[in-house]
Amino acid sequence: MLGLAPFACYVALFLVVPTVAVVIGAFQTPGGGFTLGNIAVAAHAPYSNGFIESLELALVTSVVPGILGVFVAYAVHTSRVRVLRRVVFTASGVFANFGGVPLAFLFIATLSATGVATVWLKDMSISLTSRWLFTFQGVALVYMYFQVPLMVLIVTPALNGLRPAWREASQNLGARSWQYWRHVGGPVLAPTVLGCTLLLFGFGLSAYATARALTAGTIPLTPIQIGDVMNGNVIAGQQNVGMALGLGLIVVMAVVLVLYTMLQRRASRWLSR
């Protein structure tokens, strides 16, 4: 067991201690006394709006890529062209890891007021408002760029676990395609798909860099608000309110992870890893 000590110490020092520091700080005055005031401030406007907006963004950017990702993964999975598989998986690996700043700039070149796609859309007489990219919808679209590939990557192992024998058996028993999906494929895949979608929800909720680089804080999202508070952009000495907001995110993420673990356990009944 002694061999685990360095790892345990490292995780304790650089993950557990900071997390505990945020939780404690959320209940402290700048002087160090106990207070519920930070939580009260965090629960009211403008921070409550930020929280709702963040949850909405996470919901949209997890459900849509969740569904889309399954379709893409399945389309590639059933294809027999190996090159297609390889290209899609490598591309997914790249795009899924490609959040943040560079992504924001790719889309600024595409959909800002003078972007390539904006000009094309104008030719088709669809005109976006000049700041569309920096609104809720615009940010949601940009998040798709890493959420969809992420879904493809994490849901594919489950698709590989769907045994061809099950499909053949149901066909031999006279089942149609939709019946197979309704009674066999669907129920087997459902926990995995739900679990992966939850994970996307978590990533969407905690993403900061993309939204920051894109909007410079024009839409109120909790991570952005935390950043503003910590940088002293709002009022100096509000660090503890930032920690109260952080505590809110930690609580939601904890719920997400617990549900995810439960769904994974359920999924492993039919799909061994």
Added chain:
Amino acid sequence: MVVPVVAADTALRRDGDTSAGGRSASLSWRRIRAWRGIVLGLTGIFFLLPLYAALRFALENNLGHLTLAAFSAIPHTTGFIPAFLLSVRLAAVTMAITMALIVPTTIYVHVKYPKLLVAFDAITFLPVGIPPIVLIIGVLQSAPFVLKSTPYLLALEYVILAMPFAYRSLDAGLRAIELKTLVDASRSLGGSWLATLWRVIVPNLRSAFLSAMILTLALVFGEFTMASLDLYTTLPVWVVNTDSITAHVSVAVSFLSLALTWVLLLALSSVDRRRFARRALIVEGT
């Protein structure tokens, strides 16, 4: 678009292969072919268009002429070199710690305490649950001054951020080899633990190592949240700050960083494929 055409082609061939017979089956394959084409086509456009747009934006000057000016201006733009070097140093330290800490611990648990793997899985997954923006405020709150005054505090935290990904690729590599057999064989032939680790396990994990390192590298070079709150100008922080001066250069750097990640991962996947091709077949058969 090449992608949907290829996909449609396979669907056609599968029709002959596997249809259970009858008109309804071939009809459903045609429908599948159609939706597959649409799904892959639209997705392809969505993912390629921003790349095209970024490349064009980076290559065009204000008058609309094609020029490489934005790319060749990168090294001369104020602050690029220090920011790039800082990111390189952080990446080196992060990878060194990952090598020295995460890799041995993962192997150790696999060999000695396989029963703890479920718990270890869960622990290495924890960083996913703490948003980086929250983690960094906790770090800045709790770290001693000695650490706070150096940029390497970031590297120490990047090890934590990269852990879920690094661990998972190592774990997959360890599960793909017959670890117990290899260890038993080496031990019964009189090999010490160190010799077993260094001469038996490590050579079998080369591609898992490589993928763990590349993921770590990509993470360090892309990380913005923690660096910006810790007030250090790493490469991504520099890109955002530079945007207000020269947008073309910012887009050019963004495009280059994507292209570089792509090349690295493509190289990795071909190494992976060569090493695991035979083994993968066996695993699929069982």
